[in-house]
Amino acid sequence: xxxxxxxxxxxxxxxxYTIFSARFTEVxxxxxxxxxxxxxSDIIELCNLYSSKKYNPLIVYLKKNGFKINSFxxxxxxxxxxxxxxxxxxxxxxxxxxxxxNKLVKKSExxxxxxxxxxxxxxxxxxxxxxxxxxxxxxxxGNTPKRLKDKYDIELSDEEFKKSEKILxxxxxxxxxxxxxxxxxxxxxxYRYLNEEIESEYITMxxxxxxxxxxxxxVLDEYFWNKYxxxxxxxxxxxxxxxxxxxxxxxxxxxxxxxxxxIIRMIEDEDEEKIMKEYFKECKLIKK
Numbered sequence: 329x330x331x332x333x334x335x336x337x338x339x340x341x342x343x344x345y346t347i348f349s350a351r352f353t354e355v356x357x358x359x360x361x362x363x364x365x366x367x368x369s370d371i372i373e374l375c376n377l378y379s380s381k382k383y384n385p386l387i388v389y390l391k392k393n394g395f396k397i398n399s400f401x402x403x404x405x406x407x408x409x410x411x412x413x414x415x416x417x418x419x420x421x422x423x424x425x426x427x428x429x430n431k432l433v434k435k436s437e438x439x440x441x442x443x444x445x446x447x448x449x450x451x452x453x454x455x456x457x458x459x460x461x462x463x464x465x466x467x468x469x470g471n472t473p474k475r476l477k478d479k480y481d482i483e484l485s486d487e488e489f490k491k492s493e494k495i496l497x498x499x500x501x502x503x504x505x506x507x508x509x510x511x512x513x514x515x516x517x518x519y520r521y522l523n524e525e526i527e528s529e530y531i532t533m534x535x536x537x538x539x540x541x542x543x544x545x546x547v548l549d550e551y552f553w554n555k556y557x558x559x560x561x562x563x564x565x566x567x568x569x570x571x572x573x574x575x576x577x578x579x580x581x582x583x584x585x586x587x588x589x590x591i592i593r594m595i596e597d598e599d600e601e602k603i604m605k606e607y608f609k610e611c612k613l614i615k616k
Contacts, residue, residue, distance in 0.1 A: 562607030
């Protein structure tokens with residue numbers, strides 16, 4: 329399965345997923361991009377080194393950041409820090425502050441740039457009454473151009489509305505990402521899920537490459553993933569870039585099969601049935 333809300337609930341990173349999916353469409357890619365910029369991915373990597381008992385590279389990294397290791401007591405302190413990080417209920421901002429204060433990581437230029445941009449954006453937002461008015465109207469029923477017109481008699485073009493909505497999503501994202509509602513342990517759970525360290529009946533499609541599965545059923549159903557259109561796999565009238573994206577994912581899913589492969593698609597109409605039969609010569613129509 330692709331990473332979605334149902335998996336995030338099962339794997340215990342639902343708040344993290346919800347915060348990112350409210351702003352981005354490519355949730356997996358954007359979590360990794362944002363976490364890299366703010367050094368959360370660095371901290372998780374250090375936690376992984378500690379958990380897997382790879383102490384030598386961990387110590388080398390810490391020394392580079394100015395963490396002094398001259399005695400057994402210092403090494404014990406390392407253990408105390410990482411046991412705390414792995415079991416705490418701190419949010420992301422608190423985790424970053426803790427790691428910087430204790431010289432576990434050093435602030436990168438990308439971190440400084442990111443937080444400076446974030447702070448400037450939030451300050452400008454608070455000083456802009458139009459943004460604040462739109463937020464209030466949006467959260468009180470005016471969350472489409474038509475509803476905004478009907479409820480508040482404010483007329484915005486689709487383009488103007490989308491622009492204001494995008495600014496609001498960005499503001500909400502920054503606030504929620506560093507709020508108390510998102511604990512660091514969800515970030516750890518997310519990376520454990522990506523690395524398949526948590527047992528699940530599901531495996532992310534992005535992690536099946538190289539693995540072999542005896543019996544595979546591929547269900548071509550977009551479900552909650554509106555950024556995919558699996559009809560484009562066999563419909564040549566759809567734009568080539570979109571087709572390639574869907575065909576690539578379909579290939580990864582299907583090519584994991586060792587023995588038996590079945591592919592299922594709920595078709596929309598007779599036109600789709602015709603196109604599918606031309607592409608998949610041996611497909612069979614099963615009617616209810």
